[in-house]
Amino acid sequence: MPITAGIDIGSTYTKVVILNDLKRVGYGIVPTGASSEQASQKCMDKALEMAGLSREDIKYKVSTGYGRRVTTLSDETISEISANARGSKWLGRELGIRTIIDIGGQDTKVIALDDNLDILNFAMNDKCAAGTGRFLEVLAKVLDVPLDDMGKISLESKNPIDITTTCLVFAKSEVASNIANGKKKEDLIAGIHRAIARRLIVMAKKVGIRKEVFFDGGPARNIGMRKVFEDELGFKINVPKFPQIVTATGAALIARDKLTK
Amino acid sequence: MLVAGVDSGSIATKTVIIEDNKILASNTLDTGLDPRRVAATTLENALKKAGRKYEDLDYIVATGHGRRAIEFANTAKPEIMAVAKGARTLHKSTRLVIEIGGQGIRVIALNPDGTVDNFSTNDKCSAGTGCFLDAMAFALGVELKELGDLSGTSKKPENVSTKCTIFAESEVVSLVARGKGKEDIIAGLHESVAKKVASMVKPMLQKTVGNVNTQTDSANGSKVFFAGGVAQNQGVKDALEKVLGLKLYTPKNPQTVTALGAALMAPKKG
Numbered sequence: 291m292p293i294t295a296g297i298d299i300g301s302t303y304t305k306v307v308i309l310n311d312l313k314r315v316g317y318g319i320v321p322t323g324a325s326s327e328q329a330s331q332k333c334m335d336k337a338l339e340m341a342g343l344s345r346e347d348i349k350y351k352v353s354t355g356y357g358r359r360v361t362t363l364s365d366e367t368i369s370e371i372s373a374n375a376r377g378s379k380w381l382g383r384e385l386g387i388r389t390i391i392d393i394g395g396q397d398t399k400v401i402a403l404d405d406n407l408d409i410l411n412f413a414m415n416d417k418c419a420a421g422t423g424r425f426l427e428v429l430a431k432v433l434d435v436p437l438d439d440m441g442k443i444s445l446e447s448k449n450p451i452d453i454t455t456t457c458l459v460f461a462k463s464e465v466a467s468n469i470a471n472g473k474k475k476e477d478l479i480a481g482i483h484r485a486i487a488r489r490l491i492v493m494a495k496k497v498g499i500r501k502e503v504f505f506d507g508g509p510a511r512n513i514g515m516r517k518v519f520e521d522e523l524g525f526k527i528n529v530p531k532f533p534q535i536v537t538a539t540g541a542a543l544i545a546r547d548k549l550t551k
Numbered sequence: 552m553l554v555a556g557v558d559s560g561s562i563a564t565k566t567v568i569i570e571d572n573k574i575l576a577s578n579t580l581d582t583g584l585d586p587r588r589v590a591a592t593t594l595e596n597a598l599k600k601a602g603r604k605y606e607d608l609d610y611i612v613a614t615g616h617g618r619r620a621i622e623f624a625n626t627a628k629p630e631i632m633a634v635a636k637g638a639r640t641l642h643k644s645t646r647l648v649i650e651i652g653g654q655g656i657r658v659i660a661l662n663p664d665g666t667v668d669n670f671s672t673n674d675k676c677s678a679g680t681g682c683f684l685d686a687m688a689f690a691l692g693v694e695l696k697e698l699g700d701l702s703g704t705s706k707k708p709e710n711v712s713t714k715c716t717i718f719a720e721s722e723v724v725s726l727v728a729r730g731k732g733k734e735d736i737i738a739g740l741h742e743s744v745a746k747k748v749a750s751m752v753k754p755m756l757q758k759t760v761g762n763v764n765t766q767t768d769s770a771n772g773s774k775v776f777f778a779g780g781v782a783q784n785q786g787v788k789d790a791l792e793k794v795l796g797l798k799l800y801t802p803k804n805p806q807t808v809t810a811l812g813a814a815l816m817a818p819k820k821g
Contacts, residue, residue: 463654
């Protein structure tokens, strides 16, 4: 079986997944920074190291994401929607997925699948920071809480405080003034998560929400984010083990499809 | 009759003192996190400048985002009404008011008699507001007040493709990293502000201003009044005039038009 790689160059993080015989044998995650080329090279090296492979072993590479054209590593590029849907369908093949919610660093996507798991429709926001990973990242800084602790802290909240503004710039002021007024951090964080979930659900309703729902992207690692989605939707959702590398996994699968066709 | 108009904006608080409809003094401060206290301070400062005492005031009218927090005011008026009143009083031929503040963009269409016909605001998004320019100035390492002068020296404005303040910050940083001139980036940002505002203005233009003869059009003859803190930025004004294809009238103190309008809305004595 050919060994393939998927390279997902996002606005914030670059992810590489190496696939061998339908197993993920290595992956890497590095900040994208100013150079997509450098980030993808570094990320590939990390994934190769984990897999115990060298560059020559990879037979085909597909890149995706915001910086997919700005790397010399890839043999082919594919849109994030296609790559994410491919990865989600494969990772959730036993779940019966019909809706995918993917939150990235600077964008959000909702993909609706039909009963044959083909893409029926999708909605994407990459024009506005509200509801994206950036929203969480910036407000974590305003709260002076490490991004990775946001989920855990939010679970302590008994009275989430609604964030009434949409724009992240306004939400920064709103959160700062709430802190100045002595509001609890856990309540503010829970409110921030809820604001993101509500925004995503409005978007999801446009394409139609059907069970099962699959939630991926970096913010899906946040347990508080997952909980508010479930609270707002009224049912359980599915989060894969490594939500940040679903799109890269999909790109690696698409690379494999090309070789095995 | 001595009246104060206090405009508690999201970013700046402005007080104007008028006597028998003539401006005596004004004061502007950053709103910060305590709008009530800052409003009281601008009132004290303006009174001091006018050489008057608090007890001399017949009436205080509050307006703006934080108007309800100003409990020393006799009444509170919506900022749409206040800015319309201020603009119309300063410039009789005004039919359309464009006001760009710290967090708000307001476009107000007036009837021939000066009453408000229609308006639109940016409630959800900070693109094009004072906040947007403030964030860009910070990202570029220049003072907010310098933006207008700097963009004036640009020969080739850079295209800034993202509208979102947060994403534009990253774009500006990467443009600087790629060696683009600050003046060209700023000129591009001003164009971005102008486009956003123009998209709100255009639907109201035909009914209020009609067709403008660009040959004979002049700022003093203009029916379009440009107010708010951002109207102090010549670069934004130039870009907006270019996109709209008409001249804008800007008063000497565009930032205090709303506070003035509020003061003018005080009920007449007796």
